[in-house]
Amino acid sequence: MNKEEIKEAIRGMIIEIAEDMDIDEEAITDDAKFVSDMGLDSMALLEVLATMEKKFGVSIPETEFPNITSINQCTDTVEKYLVAKS
Amino acid sequence: MxxxxxxxxxxxxxxxxxxxxxxxxxxxxxxxxxxxxxxxxxxxxxxxxxxxxxxxxxxxxxxxxxxxxxxxxxxxxxxxxxxxxxxxxxxxxxxxxxxxxxxxxxxxxxxxxxxxxxxxxxxxxxxxxxxxxxxxxxxxxxxxxxxxxxxxxxxxxxxxxxxxxxxxxxxxxxxxxxxxxxxxxxxxxxxxxxxxxxxxxxxxxxxxxxxxxxxxxxxxxxxxxxxxxxxxxxxxxxxxxNNRTPVVEVVGTASAFDPSLAQNGQSDGDVAAHVLSEVCNDAGISTNDVGFIASSASGNRLTDSIEAAAIKKVFDTNVPVTAYKAFTGECYGVSGALNLACAITDLKNGQISGIGNSYSCFNSIPLVFSPIKKDNTFCIVNSVSCDGNCSAVLIKNVE
Amino acid sequence: MSQNRVVITGLGLVTPIGIGNDTFWKAAVAGKNGVRPLVQFDPTEFRTKTGGEVLDFNPSSYLTDEEIERMGRSSQFAVSAAKMAVEDAGISIGEENPYKFAVCMGTTMGEPQILEKGVKIKYKTGDASDIPSDLPRQYPCGTIPANVARTLKTKGPIIITPTACAAGNYAIGYGYDLIQLGKVDVVVSGGSDPFSGIAFTGFNRLLATTSDVCRPFDLNRNGMAVSEGAGILILERLEHALARGAKIYAEILGYGLGCDAYKMTIPDPAGSGGIMAFKKAIHNTGIALEDIDYISAHGTGTVENDKIETLIVKEILKEHACKTPMSSIKSMIGHTMGAASAIEAAACALMIQNNVMLPTINYKDPDPECDLDCVPNIPKEKELNTVISNAYAFAGNCSSLVLRKYKG
Known part of the structure; x- marks a missing residue:
């Protein structure tokens, strides 16, 4: 899975969460901050972390939780642990 | 009061x-x-x-x-x-x-x-x-x-x-x-x-x-x-x-527990009967004032027979009994509230709904099979559960 | 609003630091830690390996084999604690009008171990019909008060309020109301929850569980400890208690409920529900702020709860806050879910009786955001007349219960 595919999958996940929370579509960009720009709460961030682990089959340590901040940041995190796994 | x-x-x-x-x-x-x-x-x-x-x-x-x-x-x-x-x-x-x-x-x-x-x-x-x-x-x-x-x-x-x-x-x-x-x-x-x-x-x-x-x-x-x-x-x-219009008044409630029913699945219906009397006392009316009883009977023979025995102990045979669960099924935690909705509907329409084909009932309870046209003032919504809970609410029609 | 005064005349406790009032009290005064590596539940796969378990609970001490067979662990806890409390109160229910006895319980998960057992059988054998036919009826949480009432042979109203971790206070409050309304003379009230794999999994997934022990209000607190137990209080109409010469632990003055209406699992940062519950409790009981001698905290040991709880108390008590000690016995027994506020109310009754405030153990480093006196590590003597016990929960359910020393 290349970086763009990972990002696309994460973007899809964020859009699904954001749509349900009635977050303006324009607010969803790859750099937008989940909390300050989009208004996700800490439970949604936990779900993002959990879904990434499930979707990409990686185990991401809790210490990475503070890095669940944007689509770009999440993509880097997933890539890091996919590489570590292989 | x-x-x-x-x-x-x-x-x-x-x-x-x-x-x-x-x-x-x-x-x-x-x-x-x-x-x-x-x-x-x-x-x-x-x-x-x-x-x-x-x-x-x-x-x-x-x-x-x-x-x-x-x-x-x-x-x-x-x-x-x-x-x-x-x-x-x-x-x-x-x-x-x-x-x-x-x-x-x-x-x-x-x-x-x-x-x-x-x-x-x-x-x-x-x-x-x-x-x-x-x-x-x-x-x-x-x-x-x-x-x-x-x-x-x-x-x-x-x-x-x-x-x-x-x-x-x-x-x-x-x-x-x-x-x-x-x-x-x-x-x-x-x-x-x-x-x-x-x-x-x-x-x-x-x-x-x-x-x-x-x-x-x-x-x-x-x-x-x-x-x-x-x-x-x-x-x-x-x-x-708030300028809201009354549909019915809630005039009485009663609740009790039947340890014998919970223990052995057996009961003489005394506790359920106590609740039926008590809900009338709580509302300050006589059992003769009750227009009809919305029972909780559902097809569970154990609780149905106990409820029938309780009704028989407290009411004359001229007080009609309905069983709306024939229509709604046994809806567990919502069933008492659904029975209330049915009872309100019947009170408002001056009738007691019938459940269709007739059959022989426990204690020859006066179950309504064909709808009865009758203006009623008071209705008891009753409930007897196999866990031993017995509860009733008494409502009064508001014109 | 108060026509019938309500007093506490009996207590029954099942906790990880002791079963029964005396054992519990001695352990709590000694600051015993009940949050330990899990034994009955296998935590291998989880981030957290500790929690509270009542390891010395032997249902045979209180129940017949037939009763044990037909009850889940939550009911077993509740019935055992209820039997202890009735014995402690010295009431012979058989000699009284059974319709004047109510049972009001609270719980978070009900009988989760029954569902866990059933679902595990289904996945193990692939055939749902392997689930024993007498198992499902043990699951609905309504069986908990029914089992208590059935065993004690009471005939008054029974109820359970599954209002999550504030449920014990809800149940005690409703029991108090039933006596106030003249419906009953005596209420067996409290809460019960067994150790739940669902709750342990859930709190782990929320990253809300502690790494080791529970350290409320400490700067380095890092979570709550999933635990189990039951607490039962016998509430009694004052005249009824006096007529039979009962010993009186304390009086229930009243309570208040509120709701954050914010998020299911995140408390309102502004503490709206807790503030409302506290204000209503004060309004309903007519106590003065300066009368409050001690607060039993919800105090779960999560970063958020303890911070917001401190804010709530400061918002209500203003300048009195810093003079009002507030400790959390969850530091010792962990979070017993729906039983927690019932155990805490029982602990408050014992504190009032002994004029001793139980400590918050595992306390080391002060947190500027939790700067009230948490009675760190060792119990403290104080004349306790008026005590408030706060409990908060999922869905933002908030409750405050007011107890007072009975002086005639």
């Missing part, structure tokens, strides 16, 4: 009859439908099992697309019920006076609880979605409703098995009598789910013929149902201040 007069001024209902209290008039005018429903996945369950699901409720059409992603069926039922006027009442009342919420449910969402558990067994405890955990607390449907309407004054969930709905009405009544609050949305909620159907089936409570025959000696079990029925309880003062 009670320190406050309490009226029902509004309702929100999703039932097998359809959406709203208005659907009851037509639903009760036709013979009960007790056929199998197939739009429900039973996995390894016997496919011949009958149940009665809610009709005509499309959550997206009623609630919109947003905000439903993490909501379970039970929560959608309760939120959907608010969309029939209760929502506007919540939104148009300032924070301090916004009605509290008190809901009876036997299971909350056992589908959510079971799915969370299944997911953690099948996929692993470190895979299951953390957001799904919130739905596993029994008060989740009630709590979600408080959150949606920013209702801060009260969030209570009551659970007493089959009696949950009626006991939630009693809780709300008592809470208001204590002067804590002027208005509460109170009622019951139950979803049909794989886990509850499995439990009922393993316990042997479900009718294999798909016919719930209340009070019948030939009954072979219950037909499970589901729904949500909520009522706005207003004090007289709150009703006037």
């Amino acid at each position: 009670h320190s406050k007069k309490i009226y029902i001024t509004s309702s929100g209902i999703i039932s097998s009859f359809g959406i709203g209290l208005n659907a009851f008039k037509e639903g009760l005018s036709k013979p009960p439908v007790t056929s199998a429903f197939k739009d429900f996945e039973f996995h390894s369950l016997d496919p011949a099992i009958s149940c009665i699901t809610v009709n005509g409720f499309d959550p997206v059409a009623v609630l919109g697309k947003k905000g439903l992603r993490l909501k379970d069926h039970a929560t959608k039922l309760i939120l959907g019920s608010f969309e029939q006027g209760l929502k506007e009442i919540m939104e148009h009342t300032d924070d301090d006076n916004r009605p509290g919420i008190c809901v009876g449910t036997a299971f909350g969402s056992v589908q959510s609880i079971g799915d969370f558990l299944s997911d953690s067994i099948v996929n692993g405890v470190n895979i299951v979605n953390p957001q799904a955990f919130a739905n596993t607390v029994i008060n989740s449907p009630t709590g979600n409703t408080n959150i949606k309407f920013v209702a801060r004054n009260l969030s209570t969930t009551v659970s007493t098995g089959f009696n949950s709905g009626i006991d939630a009405l009693i809780y709300a009544f008592n809470y208001m009598q204590r002067g804590y609050i002027e208005a509460i949305v109170a009622g019951g909620l139950e979803e049909l789910s794989y886990y509850s159907m499995l439990g009922l089936q393993r316990t042997g409570l479900i009718s294999s013929t798909g016919k719930g025959l209340p009070f019948s000696k030939e009954a072979d079990g219950v037909v499970p149902g589901e729904g949500c029925a909520l009522f706005l309880f207003d004090t007289e003062e709150s009703m006037k201040t």
